[in-house]
Amino acid sequence: MTAGPGVTVEGNGSASSPYIVSSGAAATPTPVTSGDTATVDTTVSGSGTAADPYVVSADVILDPAPPGGGSNLVHAGADGLFVECADVRTCLTAGDGIAYDQTTGEISAAPAALTAVEAQDTPTVDTTVSGSGTAADPYEVSATVILDPTPPGGGSNLVHAGADGLFVECADVRTCLTAGDGIAYDPVTGEIEARPSTDDGNTVTFGSDGGLYSAGGGGSAPTVVQAGDTPTVDTTVSGSGSAGDPYVVSAAVVLDPTPPQGGSNLVLAGPEGLFLECADVRGCLSAGDGIAYDEATGEISARPSTDAGNAVTFGADGGLYAPAGGGGGPATVVTACGLTGDGSAGAPLAASVAAWDFPCDIDANGGSVYCDSTGRLRTLPRGQVTTVGTNPTTAFPDVRVPTGTTLAVVHTENQTVTNPSACLPAYVIYEAEIDADVDLPAPTSGANGGAAAIGFSTDEIEYVENSGTQLVNDTHFQLSRTYWGGVLPPGGTATQTVAVTMGRGAGGATYDRIQVTMRAFLINI
Numbered sequence: 001m002t003a004g005p006g007v008t009v010e011g012n013g014s015a016s017s018p019y020i021v022s023s024g025a026a027a028t029p030t031p032v033t034s035g036d037t038a039t040v041d042t043t044v045s046g047s048g049t050a051a052d053p054y055v056v057s058a059d060v061i062l063d064p065a066p067p068g069g070g071s072n073l074v075h076a077g078a079d080g081l082f083v084e085c086a087d088v089r090t091c092l093t094a095g096d097g098i099a100y101d102q103t104t105g106e107i108s109a110a111p112a113a114l115t116a117v118e119a120q121d122t123p124t125v126d127t128t129v130s131g132s133g134t135a136a137d138p139y140e141v142s143a144t145v146i147l148d149p150t151p152p153g154g155g156s157n158l159v160h161a162g163a164d165g166l167f168v169e170c171a172d173v174r175t176c177l178t179a180g181d182g183i184a185y186d187p188v189t190g191e192i193e194a195r196p197s198t199d200d201g202n203t204v205t206f207g208s209d210g211g212l213y214s215a216g217g218g219g220s221a222p223t224v225v226q227a228g229d230t231p232t233v234d235t236t237v238s239g240s241g242s243a244g245d246p247y248v249v250s251a252a253v254v255l256d257p258t259p260p261q262g263g264s265n266l267v268l269a270g271p272e273g274l275f276l277e278c279a280d281v282r283g284c285l286s287a288g289d290g291i292a293y294d295e296a297t298g299e300i301s302a303r304p305s306t307d308a309g310n311a312v313t314f315g316a317d318g319g320l321y322a323p324a325g326g327g328g329g330p331a332t333v334v335t336a337c338g339l340t341g342d343g344s345a346g347a348p349l350a351a352s353v354a355a356w357d358f359p360c361d362i363d364a365n366g367g368s369v370y371c372d373s374t375g376r377l378r379t380l381p382r383g384q385v386t387t388v389g390t391n392p393t394t395a396f397p398d399v400r401v402p403t404g405t406t407l408a409v410v411h412t413e414n415q416t417v418t419n420p421s422a423c424l425p426a427y428v429i430y431e432a433e434i435d436a437d438v439d440l441p442a443p444t445s446g447a448n449g450g451a452a453a454i455g456f457s458t459d460e461i462e463y464v465e466n467s468g469t470q471l472v473n474d475t476h477f478q479l480s481r482t483y484w485g486g487v488l489p490p491g492g493t494a495t496q497t498v499a500v501t502m503g504r505g506a507g508g509a510t511y512d513r514i515q516v517t518m519r520a521f522l523i524n525i
Helices: 085-089 170-174 278-282
Strands: 007-010 020-023 040-045 055-060 075-077 080-082 098-101 106-109 125-130 140-145 160-162 165-167 183-186 191-194 233-238 248-253 268-270 273-275 291-294 299-302 384-390 393-400 408-418 426-440 451-456 459-465 472-488 493-506 510-524
Touching: 384 408, 408 510, 426 451, 426 459, 426 493, 451 472, 459 472, 459 493, 472 493, 472 510, 493 510
Parallel strands: none
Antiparallel strands: 007 020, 040 055, 075 080, 098 106, 125 140, 160 165, 183 191, 233 248, 268 273, 291 299, 384 510, 393 510, 408 493, 426 472, 426 510, 451 459, 451 493
16 A cells, blocks of 8 residues: 555554554645525534534525515424425415315315395385295295275275285275266165156156156146247247147248359249259359250250361260271370370270289278379388487496495486387387496405496396405496387387496495496387
């Protein structure tokens, strides 16, 4: 064995003199320094000699402010680094459908929430909901009809509620009737009968068939009859009205001696009555163009022109006749739109119409054709469809959503529409849309996040709750509905009212904008 620099070797390697290797007394210690990293802090102590050797130690560095902003889950203890389950459990939270216990770390599926059922009363029915909605305690919905204790007419309500339902009996209705002049009425039995007057001289009584009867002429005083003249009849009354001297009523027709047109009165009065003869009337007539008239006989006949080229003459049957194309000019006509034929006997003029090709009866279902003031043919007023709309937007200063379970009106818009037709009724269909901006804060420790419900009037349409970890800013609630608006008469007006309602507000939910779009479709047919 050979010793190198700084090393001493003694002995020969035998059993009695083994090798002894040692460092030289003057050797220089190897230098050792500490080197730190982002995760370990290293320390070196001692001088590196046998009496004072180097001691190298290291401490793990734990970040006091992790970049995610939370607490460092790794801890340093007397026995080393550690992370326990309890440190990790606080990192987890429960979402929809999950139940989570941070103490034990148990994660389980959350049971579905019970369906919410609430009573909604109307002016005529009172609704009650009991029970919790579980299998053991199901919801029980019952309703009671509301009877108005003070009807608007000011009387008593005739409808009653009994053990077997609503009822109205004849006895209730009979009190609504009273007897007027000439009537006797028993409200107990409901019998109505005629009531003759008890005045002296009344001859009205009941006949054998139960009807009203008067023999006439009875009583203590005779019936008074007097003459009443008119411009055309002169009436005379004679007699006293008794059985021995009855009234005699006679009348004579009055003939105007000077009629208003200045001529002679053609009506004459003779011993046998009024009369008017043909000879009296013939003098009232005279012949115009195309007519020949004989006043002595009263004969009226057509008079063809004597102008040259006239093709009109009398036919074999005594009627006016002009041969087609004969004489001095054509006897036919040329038709334009809407007419057929040429005016001849074989092709008379007629309206040009299409065949009725509908399965219904034309007499019962066909429309009409009209003639206007200029002589132009017109059909029924034209149908039309008109659409009108508006979409006002209203801003609000972050108003809290009402917290009640019954929706409350937070905004109202109106739209007035007018039937544009002066002839036809308008069938109206309304369409309304709501667009609301709502802020839903995130849940805080132990509390629910922001929540809100929105609807039309009492009808809740949409409900939203923030179950996340951040504010939901200006989330849009958008809903719409289409409904029947009735029938408007020609030129009539109607108003559509849209009531925006909110409720079930929670967690500081607010709204800051509401836009209402309203449309009306007016159909004139």
